[in-house]
Every structure is written in C-alpha cells, then in structure tokens.
Amino acid sequence: FIGLSHMPALTSVFRDMTSIRFEHPQWIPENCTACGDCWTVCPDTAIPGLVNDVSEVLDTVVKHLQKAGHKLEHLPKAARQLESKLRAIFDEAGDKGAVRPMISEGIAKTIKDSSLDDDQKQVLRKEFKLFEAALGDFQFALSRPYYSVPEGKQKNSGGLLSITVNPYTCKGCMECVAVCDDDALRKVTQSEESIKGLKQDWDFWLELPTTPQKFIRVDNLEERIGALETILLDKNVYGALASGDGACVGCSEKTVLHLFVATMEALMQPRVEKHVEYLNDLIQRLEKHIQIKLVENVDVSDTDAMAKVVQEMSNSDLTLSGIAGRMEKLQGTKPIDQEWLRRATQLLAKLKNLRWKYTTGTTGRGRSSMGWLNATGCTSVWGSTYPFNPYPFPWANHLFQDSASMAMGIFEGHMAKMADGFRTIRLAELELEGKYNPAEHDPYFTYFNWHQFTDEEWLLCPPVVAVGGDGAMYDIGFQNVSRALSSGKPVKIVVVDTQVYSNTGGQACTSGFIGQISDMAQY
Template sequence: MGVTTQTDIKELSDSDVASPASAGLPKVWDAQDFFENVLLAYDHGEDDELVADEALARSIIPAGTGAHRDFSYIAPEIPRFLNDKCVGCMTCVTECPDTAILAKVVETPVLDEKLQEVDGQTDVEYLRQQFATTNKFAKVPEKKGATPGQFGIFVDPTKCKGCAECVEACSDLGYDALEMVEKEDDTVPVYQTGMDFMRWLPPTPTEYISDKVAVDMMLAEESLSPFVGGAGSCAGCGEATVLRMWLAAMGYKYGSERLGIVAATGCNTVYGSTYPYNPYTVPWTNSLFENAPADAIGIRMRWDQLGWQDKQLWAIGGDGAMNDIGFQSLSRMMASGLNIKVLILDTQVYSNTGGQSSTATYQAQETKMSQHGRVIGGKQELRKEIGRICMMHPNTFVTQVSAAIPNHFYKAILDAASFDGPAIVNAYTTCQPEHGVGDEAARRQAKHAVESRAFPVFVYDPRKGETLKQRLNLQGNPGQKDDWYTIRKTGEVVDFVNFARTEGRFAKHFDKEGNPSETLLAAQADRLANWHLLQEMAGVRVDPE
C-alpha cells in the first residue's frame, strides 16, 4: 500500500487511540502485537496466513485502525483543488463521507515559515497551491487588526473513493473550486506529501473557528478525532456523511472521552467494523438488529451507577432497525425517560440486506419486496412517519435532519445532545444503489428531498413550551407556509413528482411522455398531507378557506 510504515504503526499503537481508555482496566488485547502483525499482514495482502487469535474470537478491534486503510487503488480519478476559486465555505469537508478532504487554517506568517523548511521547489509550489486567500479567513481578520490566515484544502489519496460529491457540492454553490482529474503515476505520492504537510502544521487557531458558523467546527482537531475514516461504505454513501457530521459535532462539543455508541446491525456496522479496520476512536458495540435501544438502556443504567451521567450514549441504526423490527425496543427506550439518544439512518429501505421495503419506504417506490409490475406499481402502503410517532412519547426530543442543510443539522444534533432525556434524530440518508442515483448525488438528493416535502426537516423540543405549536419548529424548509416550494428564479414548482423524476426507484412510474402514474400521484398526495399536518402542528398552516 505504501503509506503505512513501521514508524506509523509504533506511533499509533503507543497512543491513546490504541490503548485501553483507562489504565486501571485490564488489558483485553495486545495493541502492539495487533498493529505490528495483524494490521500489517492485511496491508501487505498476507492476511490468509494469519491464525485466529483471542481478539478476533472476542470480536475486538482496536480503536482507530481505519486510519491505515488504503482506498487509493479504487477510483481512477481524484479531486483537484483550485485555490483561486475557493471561498472557505467548508462544504466539501462537511459533505465528504470518507474523511478524505480535510481543511486547516494557518496564520500567513506561520505558513511562510513552514514552507521555507520544505525541501524541493516542486513540493513547495504544490503545497502553496493548496492554500487559498479568502475573505473569510484572511481579509476580514486583517481588517479587524488580526493576523490573516490561509485556508488549506487537502485530499487524502488513501481515503478518497472518487465519488466526486465534493465537486458536485462545490459546483452547486457556484464556486467550482474542485474538479476531478485522472490519476497519474505520481498522483498518490504527491497528494500524500500534501497530507503529511497538513498534519505537520499546527492546529487551526481557535480565533478562526466561529461558533456562529457551525460548519467551521470541522477545522478543530476535536471534531476529527471520533471518526478517522477507513470505513468500507459505498462511494458517496449518504449514511457515512451523516455519521461523520454527527461525530464531528459530538467531538467538538463533548470530546471523544465522553461518547459511546451502540450500533444496530445494518450497513453502518458492516462498513464500520470490517476486520481489522475500525474507523471509530470511541467505545462502540454492535448489538442485534432489533435491540440497540434496549442494549443502550442497560449501558445507560450502568454508566449512571458509575457516576458517568455526563457521558453521551447514542444508539444508531437504519429505518429497518428502528422503524420496523426494533420499533418496540425504541418505543420502550423513549418511555424509560433515560438520557439516551438515537440516530436513525433513514434510507427508506433495508439497504444492507439487498434493498427490501421497510415501513419508511415511500408509496410507489420500487424495492426488492415491492416490485413494480403490470398489476401492482411498487409499494402500495403509505410511509410510516417515525418522527410524528416519537413526538407522542412523553418528554422526548425529536428532530428530522438532512446533511444537505448543515447548519440546521448541527444545531439539531447539539440540541438533541443537550436534552435531558430521550432524543430521536431521524436523518435522511441517500443510498445510491437502492435509490438509483449517482455516487456524487447524496447531498443533492438529500436537499431535493427536503425541498419537495418528501422529507421535511423539523425540531420538536419539549423545552420550548406546553403546546405543539410552541414545541415544533419547521425552520430549514423552504416556503414554510406554502404547499410546495417554488424556485423564485425559474418559477419551477418542486413537488414530490419533481423529486421522483430524479431517482431510479420511481422511474417506472413515468410513461414515454413523462406523465406520472396514478400510484405516484397518490404518493404525492400523501407527502402533501404529511406536510399539511406538520404545518398545522407548528401553527404555520394558512387556512385555505
């Protein structure tokens, strides 16, 4: 693989990442042996020669080993940074599902000094091009009498899977500061030089990280520590982006030492624990498909006995795990009143087991268990709205979020974390193979889902008052008082049919002239009815009479 060395292994195995969290606990594995033998064997393609050991038998993977996983051989293309077009918005860093694009702000004098220490004029020129002089980090601070900073973007060639979502996101915002280029023989070594330089630089000074701009939190070292990358998720995976953003918020606010995760079996556990690679640096356990919230109840009770009330405990799982098979467990957890948070990765389908229909699947959607045929056109049942159901549980914080609306996402996550009691976060997560969209489309489709009322975002916070109107907030949805969102510049109405046209899972509902089927129109009526109910509950619905 070429990027993992004996020195790297030694440094990581000696760090807190690879060691037991507390020196007072018994050592459950030999981290040094794992890194020097198991991990290197996988890196060198010699894993078939390994014998089963105690750690494997106990399903233990040391924390942070995903940092050494190399995906550089997967894609023929990689993003290239065009510094003259960058504004420092952080969207590419935020939306990357693989921790493959990282950013850092360096004071201009410090950067100049560090570049002088680099050997080779070619390397210096390349590294200089990785930094942009932006209004946000350079010109505005300078006008205020502060030291200007240079904004750097670096692509990790060992983590990038070539999905191009960063390029799509940057283009959608009108900046075009990234472009996909073909890899050449020296591409990976050159990009690795950039990553090494970035890690050698000092951390981003706190004065460049604004609490008022939520996306800036990924400039902080604390935001990157809970999830180091190396997960085996699909290229452009919508779930992985949600997980990264959620963990960035947790790391920034609470730190890795105050977080634990109970993961229901599903896609997230498959790509998040493929032996020997663990992308997490926080305590993580995989429960059964249907009982992660119940497992979390036991852990929460024990933690509280130990006086660990300040630790964040989250259960995560897909819509199949939480809406369907595990709903009883989820409901029981909410009724318990315990301080447990749940992140639902809502792909509207059983992604991990081949794309079967779930109760979160939209009406008219074609799945493995709701095929579109001559007689029946896809799923006939209406979608279960887990958010509305959870609101009816006592003293429970509930929110629906989309990674495509990052400021709303981060605020909702932090509000959920601060709530003293159960909190449910239902996140829209694009699943490329099951939704029938491209690898670069996760953010675009997650945004479209909100705009089309397919997946409205909201926050239901019991702390805000006694009535539904006081508790429910629909901010984040465009045209809150309207039935459908209308794009001002074009006059285009963005309804559910408009959304369905962009995804393969609804393709069979359009005839040769592009007319939607009756089933799809019924699905659109259902989406509008759901939106009307949310409007009414939030007190923003205008009486048509």
C-alpha cells in the same frame, strides 16, 4: 482479537483507498470562496479544510527542515522577515490569486533585501531552496472569511485556507466536486504522479497545526449560532471519525454520522478542557490543605521555643520535620486524626486518577467523547468489517433490533462510573470548605447516581448513542426504541432513514411508504 469478538479502535487508518479510485478532486485555490460545502459533504473525511496563521505555516516548514537534520544558519530569522513581505503581497492581492507563487515572490524579495554579505546571502539562498522543496506544491487560498475580513478588523490577523485531499481515505466519489459551485474543485484522472503529489501534500498537512480557535466562527454550537461548518476546521473534530472503512462510494450515511460525531466532539472538547483545569486546581488546593493540617499543631507563636530550636539546629540544615520533632519535644502535641488523614489522602489519590483518565487513560488519548451502540444493518457492516474500525470510541453491535435496549443498559453502567468521579469531586469540595459531615453526607453519597447530577455535571457526561437504520428502529426494533423513549433515560437515538432495508438490497418494510418502489420492492 478475533477470538474475543473485539476490534481495536481506529484500525481503519491503516487502510489505503488509492487502488479503488480512478479519479480524485483537485483544488483550485484562486476560485475558492471558503463556503465549506466540500469538507462538510465528504463522507470519508478525505478533504479537510484548515486555516493557519502565516507564521504557523512558515514555522512548520522551518521545523520540518530542522527535524530532517538540516543546520539552518539564517532561515529561522529570515522567515520572520519573509512573513512581513508576504503580508504586503497578500494585501495587494486582496482575496484573489494563488498563494503559492506569492510565497516564491516573497522569498525572492527577502533574499534581495537581506543585509547579509554575499557569502551569507548565498547560504540563505540555499536554505530557502530547501524551504521551497519542503513546501512543495502545497496550496493556500486568500479567502474573504479567513483572510480579508479578519485583516479588515485587525492588521496581521488573517489566515491562509488550505483544502487538502487525503489520498488514503478518498474513494473518488466526487461529492465535493458536485457541491462546489465556484469551480474550485475539479475532477482529474489519477496517475502515479498525481498520487505522489497527493501524498506529499498530505504529509505536509499532517505537520501543520490545527486551526486556531479565532477562525472557528461559532458563537454557540448548542443553539446553532454561527457558521457551523467551521467546527470541522479543527483537526480533532474533523478526524473524530477516521474513515478507511468499507462504506459504499459516496455513502450519505457516512456523511450524516460524521457530522453527528464531529458535533459531539466539538461540544465535548471545551467542556473537558475546562473540567481538567478545575481538577488541577482542586488537586493543588487539596494537597495544600493536607499539608497545612499536618503541620498546624506546630505552635509557631511560641517564640522562645522556636528560638531554642533554631539555636539547637544551627549547625545542621533546617527542615520541617526537624523543627516539628523538636517543637513536639518541647511543647507536646495532639495526635493526628487518622481517619481524616486516610479519607483526605484517598480523595487526593482518586482525584489524580480521575485526571489521568481524562487526559491520558489506557489508550493515551484520554476519555472518549461518546459510546456507540450500532444496530445490525448497513452501518454496522461498513463500520465493523474486520479488521477496519473507523471509530475512536467504544462501539458495540448485537442484534438487528436491540441497539436502543443495549444503550439503556450501557447508559446505567456508564452513569455509575461518572457518578464515582463526581462523588469524589464533591467530597473534596466539602473537605476544603470544612463542611463534610459523615452522618449527613455518607448516606447521601452511598446512593448518589445520575438523578442527582447538576446541569454542569450532565454536560460532562459523554452521550450513549443508539444508531440504526429505519428498518432496525422503525420496523422490527420499534418496540425497543419506544421502550427507551418511555424509560426517561437520556440516551441519544440516531436513525439513518433510507426507507428500505439498505443492507440486504433495498426491500420495503413497515417503516417505508405503502406502494413505494425500491430496488427489491418494485410493486
């Protein structure tokens, strides 16, 4: 990779930040109001919030034990009984109190009320000991937004909130503690024991499913309607930037870029899911269309001929090819349009390849949600220090000033690829509708490009983003930004405005204020 000037995506997940911090946050669930400030401000994606149904938590523990090789006789069924008892305990507690002791209380009640005989109850008691050991000290909260309010609307619909520290990416900046006004996060000194606890909790967090959509309280993300911090409760959205990079402790640039990347991921996910569903339907309809066209020359209305064929094949299996072959001998047939068959089967192959790109692709993760052109500067240094790459999407860096110009070129190439996919879909739709006319449509699709995209097609195009500091964008690179804005190409430009050259110490530049005082421009 070094020889090619390339870095694999997401390599920063292999980095462990444990050794660079002396303190870490500790969550106090009974004080938490679920405001979301902590997981929003964290620059290192190190304190994700998560909401799970009670059944999801219990099922995760049971699956963990089964995966570890434990043969569970009574626990899977007892877990359902435990859930009902926990709901009653939670309702009594309201939205206050630590959940972990309540789970132990619910387990004791489940064992006590069990109808099993003494020997079976002893087995159940041992299985619940395994259950508690697997759950460890993992903490949950009964919060008003995610438990009490949903429960008030519909019984048994409330979820358990967890806020978990990622021990591998947390740098100990304590930004989360600083923004918490409810004493729900406290600074504690790191020790061998605390590291062990963090890692155990994180391992369990990885096994929990992501937050169900019903707890993400956003009505319209594009119009910013709803509790926007809740989009970060989705594991895929929160992890859209991996961290483990070399950014400064508490870097505000990272917070801003993480929120931008997460928002893009939250916007693109439902669009792509809907589009893949449409591709699946389109492929099925085109396959059926081709099959019907291939056999339409078999005249099944000729009952005498059909009866004769069935009689001739009475001692063998009836197959479509056998019936068609004998009917052809009796009736004759028209030749298949080879040009149509070639075009239709090529369309089908292209649609299947397009679906593969969206769902799997060369990386196994499907299509990327965006492309990133980073100006040389602070963001490019912490984002590209070999071999730790925090980005799960294509990322490139060239010179200090030219990220906007690079984005223009990448945009054109990217749109050409998107046009190929949309061209295939439109041709398949025309084929199914019986409206394809080579004389009319071939010239149109020869020059089909992003200027002809529909609004729906535009929404499926991952954004091409130019990123840089105010020095790169407003100072030496302003002409590149100006050209990009006047070109009419809808690239996105993100300016991380620190009002100085952050990467080289804080010198003043033409994008700063006259007379401003900064680290290397005191007067």
